[in-house]
Amino acid sequence: QVQLQQSGPGLVKPSQTLSLTCAISGDSVSSNSAAWNWIRQSPSRGLEWLGRTYYRSKWYNDYAVSVKSRITINPDTSKNQFSLQLNSVTPEDTAVYYCAREKEGLWEPWGQGTLVTVSS
Amino acid sequence: SSELTQDPAVSVALGQTVRITCQGDSLRSYYASWYQQKPGQAPVLVIYGKNNRPSGIPDRFSGSSSGNTASLTITGAQAEDEADYYCNSRDSSGNPWVFGGGTKLTVL
Numbered sequence: 001q002v003q004l005q006q007s008g009p010g011l012v013k014p015s016q017t018l019s020l021t022c023a024i025s026g027d028s029v030s031s032n033s034a035a036w037n038w039i040r041q042s043p044s045r046g047l048e049w050l051g052r053t054y055y056r057s058k059w060y061n062d063y064a065v066s067v068k069s070r071i072t073i074n075p076d077t078s079k080n081q082f083s084l085q086l087n088s089v090t091p092e093d094t095a096v097y098y099c100a101r102e103k104e105g106l107w108e109p110w111g112q113g114t115l116v117t118v119s120s
Numbered sequence: 121s122s123e124l125t126q127d128p129a130v131s132v133a134l135g136q137t138v139r140i141t142c143q144g145d146s147l148r149s150y151y152a153s154w155y156q157q158k159p160g161q162a163p164v165l166v167i168y169g170k171n172n173r174p175s176g177i178p179d180r181f182s183g184s185s186s187g188n189t190a191s192l193t194i195t196g197a198q199a200e201d202e203a204d205y206y207c208n209s210r211d212s213s214g215n216p217w218v219f220g221g222g223t224k225l226t227v228l
Contacts, residue, residue, distance in 0.1 A: 037217075039219075046206075046219060046220075046221045046222055047163070047206055047208075047219035047220075047222070048219070049208075049215055049216075049217045049218065049219060052216070062215075062216050064215050065214050065215060098162055098163075102217070105151070105153065105168055105169065105210075106153070106165060106168050106174070107153060107155070107163075107165055107208065108164075108165045108174065110162035110163055110164075111162065112162060113161075113162050
């Protein structure tokens with residue numbers, strides 16, 4: 001059974017960097033058939049796909065147009081996890097952040113979610 | 121803004137059938153998947169592909185598609201089906217994936 005466990009701070013100051021990690025058990029971040037995603041959810045934006053990392057003989061990343069200039073998603077093969085960094089955050093970035101696996105069009109499982117509040 | 125459009129809210133009487141729809145241009149080329157989300161919980165996949173259910177999802181949940189519209193049907197809605205429902209699909213422009221705005225289902 002694949003499980004995703006998220007970790008990271010729940011409070012970030014404006015203009016600073018939001019950093020979250022998603023630890024994978026039961027699958028590999030280097031899987032040739034999965035993609036590892038970050039999604040966020042807020043009342044104003046609903047569910048918003050942020051980006052993904054995946055391995056197909058080499059590493060690829062895709063990012064949402066809305067955050068492309070501020071986001072980095074990195075795999076960590078030594079710890080079998082992947083991370084999200086979102087720079088220059090504002091209160092608009094306040095949301096519940098989820099990690100999720102997408103495999104052959106199936107989005108499961110999801111992490112437990114992390115509420116990140118951007119406030120001074 | 122979402123490229124997949126859902127009705128914000130739908131209600132159904134207990135035991136009756138309800139259809140939740142999702143509209144978008146990308147649905148002419150790609151199947152939608154459907155997710156159920158209850159308060160304080162992460163979304164859970166209920167329908168994917170043409171009309172497939174993950175293990176553990178009751179068979180009262182089904183999916184269909186026509187043109188630019190995908191539908192999730194719950195036949196014989198139960199109280200525990202009260203939740204928010206989201207569709208997602210591959211995007212035909214810009215981002216690889218897109219989510220609908222969600223539909224709040226109330227079971228009366």
